[in-house]
Amino acid sequence: MIDLNLLLVLHALLKCRNITHAANEVRLSQPATSRALSRLREIFEDELLVRHNRLFELTPLADKLVGKVEAAIENIGKIFSGRPAPLERFSLAMPDHLALLLTGHLSNYFREVSPTTVFLPSIGFSDVFSQLETGRLDLALGLAEDAAPGFYCRGLPPIPTLCVCRTDHAALRGNIAYKELNRFLSIRIGASYNTAFGEVYDGLDALRPRGGETLTVPDIHTAARLVQDTDAVLVLPAPSALYLASRYRLETFIPAKGAALPPYNISLIWHERWHRNSIHAGVRSMIASHVLEGTIPDQTSVIHSR
Known part of the structure; x- marks a missing residue:
């Protein structure tokens, strides 16, 4: 030797x-x-x-x-x-119904443009601005009443919405107005109704018909199971509604009379340090395009989807 x-x-x-x-x-x-x-x-x-x-x-x-x-x-x-370079990570806070749509696309994006970056979806919102400022979060997809200096907030165009219900729901058999949906169970997902100053929320609560019975559930999957087994009606942005209906064999519809369904509003929120970063800009552009997919016909027609 x-x-x-x-x-x-x-x-x-x-x-x-x-x-x-x-x-x-x-x-x-x-x-x-x-x-x-x-x-x-x-x-x-x-x-x-x-x-x-x-x-x-x-x-x-x-x-x-x-x-x-x-x-x-x-x-x-x-x-x-020589030690391998530490893996970078990109953490995105978002509502779970949008995570269903975006996680696969974003994972593929990072595999193509930045293979050393690990995509970490963070479902829900907690102390978002502080986490963005300290770097624990890179981007948030939600709404905020106020953003402090040093942050960018890009509102996406309003997104059409759809009602989701079980396949034999009474709302599918006749003309019903949006305001009349309050006679059915309304589902609130997680803490989406927290709109305190300086907090980030998902904007879903603004879509619920007011005045009826409301049940709060922890996530979109629990909401979908309740929709399958009760007379509940869930109002979601169109892309999320169509995805959920396909996955859980539910129906989507638009009330055939009265006021139109309220649109869904959502924003991209990020810290100024990432404003000119090309990878971050690519993520924001991809999210905008995928969230805005699924534009639906005029609000007077009824859509069924299984």
Whole structure:
């Protein structure tokens, strides 16, 4: 077995071409370096260094070894001191009904444009502005009554909405107005109704018909199960409604008379430090395009989707 410490001595000898200088390079005594040179000569069966006019010169074999030894030392250094660069992460706070639409698209986006970035969806909202300011969040998709200086807030165009119900729901059998939906169970998802100053919320509560019985559930999937098994009506932005109806075999409809369904409003919120970052700008653009997908026909027609 070869002593790899000899590789360091060989590297120093080839570099310095002088036993004394090589000894200083590897922090050995001159006698110890001379003994190491002797062992190297035995291994290679070559003098490696030969004296010429009071100086040492490399033998032809030693000259060929220079590049290989330098490459070996560099690779060994990478093994012991080189650490993989830490993975970057992009954290996005958003409502769970939009996470259903966006998570797959955003994961694919980062795989293509920034493979070292891990996408971390954060469902719901808690202390959003503080997390954006400290870097724990990169972007939020929601609404806020007020944004402090240092933040950008880009409102997306109003998004059409749809009602979601079970397949045999009474609302599908006749003309019903939006305000009349309050006779059915209304579902509130999580803390979407928290609109305190400086907080971020998802805007769904503004879509609910007022005046009827309301049940608060923790997430969109629980809401969908209740819609399957009760007379509940859930009002969602059209893309989310169509996705949920397809996934849970529900129906979507638009009230056929009276005032139109209120549109869904949502904004992108981010800290100014990321305003000119190209990857962040790409994420914002992608979110806007996918959230705005699913534009529906005029509000006088009835849509059914399974």
